[in-house]
Amino acid sequence: NYKDTFSENxxxxxxxxxxxxxxxxxxxxxxxxxxxxxxxxxxxxxxxxSAPQDxxxxxxxxxxxxxxxxxxxxxxxxxxxxxxxxxxILPDWQTEGYEVLERFGAFAVCQKERP
Numbered sequence: 001n002y003k004d005t006f007s008e009n010x011x012x013x014x015x016x017x018x019x020x021x022x023x024x025x026x027x028x029x030x031x032x033x034x035x036x037x038x039x040x041x042x043x044x045x046x047x048x049x050s051a052p053q054d055x056x057x058x059x060x061x062x063x064x065x066x067x068x069x070x071x072x073x074x075x076x077x078x079x080x081x082x083x084x085x086x087x088x089i090l091p092d093w094q095t096e097g098y099e100v101l102e103r104f105g106a107f108a109v110c111q112k113e114r115p
Contacts, residue, residue, distance in 0.1 A: 018105065022101075022102055031086070032089065058073075
């Protein structure tokens with residue numbers, strides 16, 4: 001199985017996979033993954049239980065006709081508008097103004113600070 005064999009060797013974004021897995025346990029309506037990550041939807045597909053069929057049924061692209069399509073959102077994942085999310089996955093340096101729920105490597109799972 002590809003995921004079991006190679007997931008320990010993916011170090012491009014240390015902690016991102018663990019952050020996505022942790023965010024899943026919170027059962028948020030919407031999860032934002034930072035645009036600091038190149039093509040974050042790929043990591044969401046890899047580390048979450050999202051089925052390819054669900055991706056195909058719910059994906060929205062920035063430009064449907066572009067040669068390289070950038071994903072705006074699919075399922076409960078958002079990649080453009082952090083203000084719409086219940087849970088956010090951000091690099092440590094982007095967490096100011098958010099309540100950090102848990103840290104994983106270079107990433108933090110956050111939510112909006114409560115007043």
